[in-house]
Amino acid sequence: MSSEAITVESRPRPGSHGARLFVHQLRGEQLVFWRSREAALFIFLFPLLLFLLLGSVYSGKIYGVPASQALLAGLIGYGCANTSFAGLAIQLVIRRENAILKRLRATPLPAATLVAALLVSTLLVFALQTVALFLMGSVLYSTPFPSDVASLAAAVVVGSAVFAALGVATSTFIRSAEGSSAVVNFILLPMAFLSGAFGPTLHYPAFLKAIGDVLPLKYFIDIVNTVYLRGDAIWTKPLDLAALLAWGVAGLVIAVYRFRWEPTSS
């Protein structure tokens, strides 16, 4: 937290008041997200559009399963990074630089409620996107629905949390709202490419694979592959899960240490 941060006031309010505030803010966040044509288009629709394009390009088998299924798993990974990492980072930079965050600090809305509502709102968008990807795959490419829905849901929640932490961390390094989209995509697109979000990485040169193998998206896509393509439970990949969570913790530490409420210029 900022050295200027003022202690978060204690709130001796009944739980129902806190819950009411959370629901109010969550509804507000959803309204803010869907009202923005750019967000709805680039964050929500873009992974679906990529699935449509890549699905009609690739055929045959990838990883021993029909290509469309492997692409679906990869694009869930891209959707996760796009929504929770890129979308959240861009939104946070814009809000910080336009002093929306600073303005909200002067209201009785507790910081924890604001953060919780923003994270849950992001998770909701990504969960809806995942459902849309499965529906689209089922209709266009006859891909099956996941057999272990609970494991997939767990993967969606964990992935969203990890990439949100990385998104908040990244937002602290971006100094202007205008540049935020460019900076974030400069990280996101190579990461997605190297992690196999847009297709298999089997034929990549060794050094590209070596880079891809340490990226958080690679671990997340491996987990989705395990759960969706092979029908195994999420805990059958403890090392992938641990590596993914380590990225999340690193992001969280940076986020907490560097987070600022106020515009960079002030």
Next chain:
Amino acid sequence: MSAISVSGLRKSYGSLEAVRGVDFEIEEGEVFGLLGPNGAGKTTTVEILEGYRSRDDGAVSVLGHDPQSPGPDFRQRIGVVLQQSQLWPNLTVRETHAMFAGYYEHPRSVDEVIELVGLAEKRDARTKTLSGGQKRRLDLGVALVGDPDLVFLDEPTTGFDPAARRAAWEMIRSLRSLGKTVLLTTHYLDEAEQLADRVAVLREGRIVRVGTPRELTTSDLEVEIHYHRNGEEVVVTTTEPTRVLHELTADALARGEELDHLEVRRPTLEDVYLALTEEDAEA
């Protein structure tokens, strides 16, 4: 009872001493103006009172709270208009007010507030379509929607055209009639003169004068008496204009002369302000 009381307030940023020992009291229901050039410490002072910044030294009480560690109702009772902020561009005026209203336990009616700040016609417009003046009114509206007792206005009319400024002044006057305490910062003298019950002039982190606009303009500076003699302008400055004027006119009568272009000038707030804030330049 004081709404705000500040004594010995100090704040530095690194080696820059932004606020160097500031004292003032603001009564409940008072409109108080902090006046000073850019960099005088106005915004730093206000942001300490709003709870954004910690102070290095001094005692501060705002509505009975220490803003550095306020009780839970502190933010229920203050409204803030920042010097620069934008709200969510794609929400409408009404949605934006409703969003803020939801943060407070006892908000005012959203439609009433929109009416009060003169945005009724723009109720359903997205905030990104508002003009600069309308955006400022939106800022004021969301600051009032929680029905605060104390409103902070940091340079509320900077960048306004004259008509928009007049409209904003009317709104700020209406806050007084609602019984709100208002702390206003400005670098416009006419604004302080028009709106504030009392004004503190800030220079280089210190208050150099506090008083009503009238006190500042009557007590402080010498009065200037201008007249022409042999075609040349003569200026006499004095703290005793009645006596000096009597002597001048008596002399002129005795010589049978007319004092051409005779004029007595009281200092304007601008003269006082410039004298207070430019002492260094003259010294």
